[in-house]
Amino acid sequence: MSIKQLRAFHYVALAGGFSQAAREFATSQSTLSGQVGQLEASAGVSLFDRKPRGATVTSEGQALLELTTRLFTAEAEVRDFLRDEGGRSGGYLRVAADGPVLPLPILAGLRTARPRLRISLSIDNSDRVIDALMNYRADVGITARYPTDARLHAQQFLIMNLGLCVPAEHDLAARPSITMKELTGRPFVLREKGSLTRETFEKNILQHGVDLGQVMEVSTREGVREAVSSGFGIGVVADREFGHDTRLRFVPISDASHTISEYAVCLAERKHLPLVRMFLLQANACGQAQPPLQQSPGEDDTGE
Numbered sequence: 001m002s003i004k005q006l007r008a009f010h011y012v013a014l015a016g017g018f019s020q021a022a023r024e025f026a027t028s029q030s031t032l033s034g035q036v037g038q039l040e041a042s043a044g045v046s047l048f049d050r051k052p053r054g055a056t057v058t059s060e061g062q063a064l065l066e067l068t069t070r071l072f073t074a075e076a077e078v079r080d081f082l083r084d085e086g087g088r089s090g091g092y093l094r095v096a097a098d099g100p101v102l103p104l105p106i107l108a109g110l111r112t113a114r115p116r117l118r119i120s121l122s123i124d125n126s127d128r129v130i131d132a133l134m135n136y137r138a139d140v141g142i143t144a145r146y147p148t149d150a151r152l153h154a155q156q157f158l159i160m161n162l163g164l165c166v167p168a169e170h171d172l173a174a175r176p177s178i179t180m181k182e183l184t185g186r187p188f189v190l191r192e193k194g195s196l197t198r199e200t201f202e203k204n205i206l207q208h209g210v211d212l213g214q215v216m217e218v219s220t221r222e223g224v225r226e227a228v229s230s231g232f233g234i235g236v237v238a239d240r241e242f243g244h245d246t247r248l249r250f251v252p253i254s255d256a257s258h259t260i261s262e263y264a265v266c267l268a269e270r271k272h273l274p275l276v277r278m279f280l281l282q283a284n285a286c287g288q289a290q291p292p293l294q295q296s297p298g299e300d301d302t303g304e
Helices: 003-015 018-024 029-043 059-083 103-113 126-134 196-208 221-229 274-289
Strands: 048-050 055-057 092-097 118-123 140-143 152-160 162-167 188-191 215-218 235-238 248-252 260-267
Touching (some): 003 018, 003 029, 018 029, 092 126, 103 274, 140 274, 162 196, 188 221, 188 235, 196 260, 215 221
Parallel strands (some): 092 140
Antiparallel strands (some): 140 260, 162 235
């Protein structure tokens, strides 16, 4: 076994075939085929199911791909570290998050400490955030769902309270707060089933015995914001994720005891890497530094 053979296997596994890998990685198909064949012979296992069009990894190949992904990710980290004069002012951090609002202050703090830091930020649902971490496509993640996989390290850095998102001209817009009972019979615009914000709101509804009015379901946060601003109903949002929109106002729910926790997550084996460790520390600092959003009459803060 050699590093060249492992790299050839890795290229073919990622590309889904020998000819495609040869094109994508600027090498010859015969070279890749020969190196993978030597690796299979030395290991005594078949790593690919060869097909007329492409090749798929076997179960042994999938297990090896997880290892080579870790190997070549670490190799890239070492290369970036050495190119950056020991990694003191730059580096590259891949972040996956379930929304854009929470990671940005954290990343701004990191950029202040490391002016040449390169960042990629992907926004997706919580399941895909975890998947990106598990498959080494992201270094760190932010998610509202606590991961149960023992291979992951998660730290709570923020607790968010629920509030209403209402049009600026709404009769509730100037209220400093509202109770759950006062929501009875009012029309709402909610995310689809599976949204953690909706799930948490429904726990509060059940606890207080509230019957809402007509409910309109919308699949995205942006869609909820647009529907609320168009008068279809009241929205529900976590205070720290309220955002900025001059059409809307935030009204805290004073007795909504069920809250939303946010977690900074990484693979446990990588939590001691310098950039990962810095991210986790910065997440804690940002969580402690930001007070919950409060609405007051005439306030111009807006949200989604």
